[in-house]
Amino acid sequence: MHPTTLPILLLLGGFAVQILLARVLTPVGKGVLATAATLAAFAASLALVPGSMDGAVAEAALLAPWDAGFTIGLRVDGLSVLFMVMGTGIGAAILLYSVRYMEHEAQGTTRFYATMLVFIAGLLVLAGAADMLGAYVAWEVIGLCSYTLVGFWYRQPAAADGARKVLVITHLAGYGFLIGLVLVHSRAGSLAWTDPAVADAFTSGVAALFIVAAMAKSVMFPLHTWIPEAMNAPTPVSALLHSACYVKAGVYLIARMYVVGDGRWLAAMGTPLLAVGCVTILVGVIFALAQTDLKRLLAFHTVSQLGYIVVALALGSELGLAAALFYCLSHALFKGTLFLCAGAVQHATGTRDLRELGGLAASMPGTARVWIVAAASIAGVPLTNGFVAKWLVFGAALDKGLLAVVLVGWIGSILTAFSFLKATVNAFYGAPSAALAGRTIHDAPPSMMVGMGAMAALCLVFGLAPQLLMLPIVAPAVRSLGFGWSVEMGWLGILTSQGTLAVTVGAGAVLVSGLLGLAVYRLAQAPAGGLVSVYSGGEPLPAGDRPGAVDFAGMAEHAFHPVYSLDPDPLYRTLWHGLTRIAGRARVLARATLEDRPSLAIGLAAAALAAGVWLV
């Protein structure tokens, strides 16, 4: 067994054992088995890191031969290892959390754990695929797994509808990938990522098709609307979907495109991609501000955060790619943590509606602490990995002279901070809502706490010492994409190799962040067990009153009203209704002419075919 295939085979082995022992194992046993398989796969993925640091590229066949002329083969380089480590590491934490979360599920736990394992394995195959066809197969396998998992509670209409939307939007956009690789194959006769013939065939049109597919998976505006609807799934599914295994597939695809022809496609597609990323940052966060459902709020933040990653990828520089990949890993950690915290809250209280929450810091202190670390990270507070990630993105944009991008990112960060302030205060501080009155609420059990706590701890570790992630994981990935590595990073993410402008602006950003944090802290008057007042975004509120989720949502909706008209769903609905109307009219016409009058149909067909044959 080749060490490159080992992580995938461990996951698939876990899947097979899940199926075989389905009738024997309890839900907890299935969870432990899945966690063990994923942890083993994580260890096997980590074992690939030294090789990738040395620049080694490992090749192995996974399904050989698969189909005439094609082998589902692996070519594992630095970028592959990054995604493999991320997928298995985050996956293991989430599956550990699932053990208790899913233990009371009456049925479907085998389906759940088996699909989760294939889901993670799919990401690993995608990341390691030696050619585009293998990547496409893995791409669709991931899509099917997410469809199955989002629709886990398929008897609930909301879950089934969410699953439908995931499949329709991502699969339809995925035809871009398929058509693109058909075009490449017809021109190059090969689909290997590193084949020089493929590089010549990979035109900007093909790149655009690939990017459309990536946009849908990575929730770029306007193809992002499936993600809030996918929230009616078990929380571990949401966490995996958002942090590691689904939305990151699009990020991977765009990053992988850099190995084709040294990223020549970027000349034509870089600016549109930057624009899409910037719009996505703002649309995502503005829609997040208006949410009162905790998971929907997090979902829109995924949209916004993916915007940062895509912007960094589109910069096309060494620092931009480093920023994108570091952000990708950081986002996996803090977003996975946030979703798991939201799940713990829902698990404990039975709701995730911010209007019905409050004061949970007293009854769920562990979850509250973990949440605050992750919330600080996504908001870009210094000492967290989120800060380092944003710092890198801003630095890379400044290096390119793109001040507008920095401005967009900065506005996005401020709005993110406000959004999480709202969520944190409304869920964890103040008095418990009337809906929770008289209920005994317990903190998350230890195994759930370990799962989310480990990821939150890493948010701090990689915030303090990002070089621990940069040197062994990110640098080999950037080098594998054909770039050098001259990024010198110190503690707290300080770029010691960058020019004065970036450092000055970055220092200013840190200072402003610190002052804002201090101001908010002062306004909040150090939340204890009682009521707190927070900055309300406007006039002071009457004494004793406090802004709730609804107030913030109302303010956001009022302030950003024009932005909410950018919701593309009405357009999709119009297209769907248009198509069904056309189909309905075609049916009426066809029934009246072709189906009810066979002789007319035969006559028409005979005349048309005869004319065609005679005219050719």
Add this chain to the structure above:
Amino acid sequence: MDMVLIPLFAGIGVAVGLYARAVPQGGRSWWGFAAATVALALAARLAGHGWAGTLLAAAAELAAAGMIWSQSPAAARKYLLAIGLGILATSAALALTGFGEIRPATPLDRLAVALLMIGMALKLGLVPVYFWLPAVARSCSAMTTALIIAVVDVGTFCELLALRPIAPWMFEPYAAVWGALAVASLLGGALLALAQNELKPMLAFSSIDDMGYLLLGLAAGGAEGLAGAWFGILGHALGKLVLFGAVGAAEWSLGRPVTLQTRGLSSRLPVAGAAFMLGALGFIGIPPTLGFAGHWRLYQTGLELGGPALVAAMAAASAMALLCYVRAIHRTWLGPMGSHEARALPRLAAAVLLVLALVPVAFGLAPDRLRPASEIHVAAIRTGSVP
């Protein structure tokens, strides 16, 4: 001897027989005609390309009319009109060309091509002469339509595949006309499938859509085109069998036709629901199903034949098929159970459906397992030595 279609038809016959024992599809006469249809189709494959094979295939087509007649004489009349004219037209074309061996002088060669086209269009139910297929689907039991599509139509298509290398002059100069017929079928079939409320006619129109894809592979020829058509026809046969089987199970369970107003059938019929979903995924061509192995090649063929515009048309048809199937899955199978009563599916029928649903996935994971048979068949097709 045809080492793929003969086991396939035999397997289908056994599967339909077992399924029909658990979920009745018709009376004694239905069983007789169904057995005759499969046996004659098998005999036609054994007889090979020639008058014997053609006559046996025609007999299978006519035996299928018996199955339909026992359930709906009106639909049977439409079927007989199409099949009768189809047999006449194709037989005339084959007679004019000596089974493709002779190219008659102009204008007889053009007449032969036109007759072949119209005859095949009638027999396969292509747009615009598809009138019999939805009529049969609406009024007959699910496995009646499934047998016609998976055995009779597949046999007919393979006759056309066999003719492709023997008489390339009937295809290559007229690739545009064959292509137009294919595109009309794939787009028309997909659009009309989207307009259906009842699931069986929807599946019938989706079958027309799929036949358009396969015809494109045939029209283009070449190794990829023929292999695409070959993989595609296998996926078509297995996919349609499982889809009709799942809908038939639901009809039997409910005691009435399944429409888009039916809700939450998976709660009561989880195996049928899973089988429908797997069948639909294969039909749409999502990896890792056998459907993808065929579609992937057919996309390449489409690009060679008609450039990016044709690929865009194929993608549009696939997108409509996706919307159609996803709507059916979510409105009919998933979600909360409706207020209707539903019987549980007998274990035998569930087992048959499960096996039929998993076979295309297994071959999709390892299409190379089919390659030796496929390569022999495609090579034989290309050299004109098809039995």
